[in-house]
Amino acid sequence: MHDWVPILIMLGFATGFAAFNIGASKLIGPKHPTPEKLAPYECGMPPVGDARERHPVKFYLVAMIFLLFDIEVAFLYPWAMALRELRWVGFMQLIVFFAILLSGYVYVWRKGVLDWGRDRD
Amino acid sequence: MTSMGWLLPLVQILIVLNAVLIAVTYMVLLERKVIAWAQSRLGPMRVGPHGVLQPIADAIKLLLKEDITPARADKWLFTIAPIMSLVPALIAFAVIPFGGHARIFGRDVPLFIADVNVGLLYIVSITSIGVYGIILAGYASNSKYPLLASLRASAQLISYEVAITMMLVSVIVTAGTLSMVAIVEAQLHNHVWFVFVQPVALVVLFIGGLAETNRTPFDLAEAEQELTGGFHTEYSGMRFAMFFLAEYANMIVVSAVVTTLFFGGWLPPFPNVGWLAFLGWIPGWMWFLVKCFVFLYVFVWIRATLPRYRYDQLMRVGWKVLIPVALANLFVTAILKVWL
Numbered sequence: 001m002h003d004w005v006p007i008l009i010m011l012g013f014a015t016g017f018a019a020f021n022i023g024a025s026k027l028i029g030p031k032h033p034t035p036e037k038l039a040p041y042e043c044g045m046p047p048v049g050d051a052r053e054r055h056p057v058k059f060y061l062v063a064m065i066f067l068l069f070d071i072e073v074a075f076l077y078p079w080a081m082a083l084r085e086l087r088w089v090g091f092m093q094l095i096v097f098f099a100i101l102l103s104g105y106v107y108v109w110r111k112g113v114l115d116w117g118r119d120r121d
Numbered sequence: 122m123t124s125m126g127w128l129l130p131l132v133q134i135l136i137v138l139n140a141v142l143i144a145v146t147y148m149v150l151l152e153r154k155v156i157a158w159a160q161s162r163l164g165p166m167r168v169g170p171h172g173v174l175q176p177i178a179d180a181i182k183l184l185l186k187e188d189i190t191p192a193r194a195d196k197w198l199f200t201i202a203p204i205m206s207l208v209p210a211l212i213a214f215a216v217i218p219f220g221g222h223a224r225i226f227g228r229d230v231p232l233f234i235a236d237v238n239v240g241l242l243y244i245v246s247i248t249s250i251g252v253y254g255i256i257l258a259g260y261a262s263n264s265k266y267p268l269l270a271s272l273r274a275s276a277q278l279i280s281y282e283v284a285i286t287m288m289l290v291s292v293i294v295t296a297g298t299l300s301m302v303a304i305v306e307a308q309l310h311n312h313v314w315f316v317f318v319q320p321v322a323l324v325v326l327f328i329g330g331l332a333e334t335n336r337t338p339f340d341l342a343e344a345e346q347e348l349t350g351g352f353h354t355e356y357s358g359m360r361f362a363m364f365f366l367a368e369y370a371n372m373i374v375v376s377a378v379v380t381t382l383f384f385g386g387w388l389p390p391f392p393n394v395g396w397l398a399f400l401g402w403i404p405g406w407m408w409f410l411v412k413c414f415v416f417l418y419v420f421v422w423i424r425a426t427l428p429r430y431r432y433d434q435l436m437r438v439g440w441k442v443l444i445p446v447a448l449a450n451l452f453v454t455a456i457l458k459v460w461l
Binding site for chain 1: 130133134135138187189190191200203207208212235263264265266267268279283286290294299349354355360432435437444458
């Protein structure tokens with residue numbers, strides 16, 4: 001745990017730097033707010049409605065498959081460290097793991113989740 | 122622990138933070154200059170000779186600008202988002218080994234802040250936090266273009282994250298360790314830089330690095346023609362500057378990681394070749410900085426050269442090209458590791 005103390009100190013310094021700069025510019029900078037200046041930017045037109053509307057479901061799908069794949073990759077870190085001792089046993093485990101991962105990958109690909117341009121239902 | 126023992130990390134942290142922030146501001150000048158030269162212009166020339174004081178003028182200007190919080194924005198998240206963007210980019214430098222050990226005033230001083238045994242994992246997880254800053258910025262602005270841009274940016278970041286982490290696993294299998302210092306030492310003991318062992322990993326990692334830092338040709342989140350300015354459209358003054366600093370600090374992180382993993386960090390080229398031994402007289406940290414600079418230049422060079430990808434092309438490259446390549450590379454690496 002001793003190694004992590006400098007990192008924590010650095011975290012404090014970095015946060016302090018960012019917060020200090022933002023605070024300083026708030027104090028120093030001019031303040032002349034007008035309703036137009038505070039309105040959301042929509043190319044000079046009066047803003048229409050709220051920004052937080054419905055968005056394409058594709059973003060949600062990407063986030064979901066990312067979670068699945070990234071968790072699986074996270075399992076590979078300890079495996080990679082232990083491969084030297086595990087030898088062929090570890091390698092066979094990787095084959096099984098990859099087979100499961102690949103079947104999901106092929107399924108996602110065939111379902112068209114990875115095609116961004118094409119419209120699908 | 123003596124009082125000096127606590128002083129050393131503090132001095133190191135202050136030096137690294139200041140060096141990184143100065144490097145970031147001058148990176149902006151370098152980029153403007155190189156792109157100007159690529160386009161037969163001169164670039165900034167007015168502030169100082171050949172514009173060398175331009176970054177300082179920019180910093181003062183940004184500090185004195187009016188800091189606007191849009192009326193509909195979520196006030197707290199709007200302020201937290203730039204901090205969440207910048208801080209991970211800065212503290213990632215904690216585990217970057219700028220050099221081995223040096224003798225300063227008769228003391229053995231390590232030229233890195235911390236050598237944690239999970240250094241690479243730390244970098245991956247810390248830099249992933251930057252995505253929160255981007256998505257919070259878009260959400261807190263409550264404006265259409267920033268929200269759309271932040272969705273695009275976060276989808277892009279997480280798509281390339283998978284290929285990058287798989288490639289890092291290949292490097293870990295080769296090196297057999299997660300510590301950044303030990304990875305460089307492994308390259309010393311194997312008598313070869315890992316770029317010759319894992320060339321495919323380097324290419325994928327660098328492409329992924331371009332995408333992770335929102336750089337051309339993957340700067341979809343900042344496509345001016347479609348999205349006005351990207352997720353920071355509503356930001357002004359110092360809070361905008363924080364996003365700007367974060368982007369360039371992330372570029373330096375990617376360069377430093379690529380240098381450490383593939384180009385031997387602080388090692389001189391071919392340390393085991395006898396007639397090249399004179400290169401060892403140049404201090405290690407200088408080798409590190411030179412290698413980093415080469416990659417930073419490549420970043421700018423690519424921006425000056427390549428047009429922007431389309432969004433469906435971007436997603437196709439990430440999911441359908443880089444991930445299969447990464448899987449195949451990991452497979453081959455594992456076979457060779459177990460066999461040999």
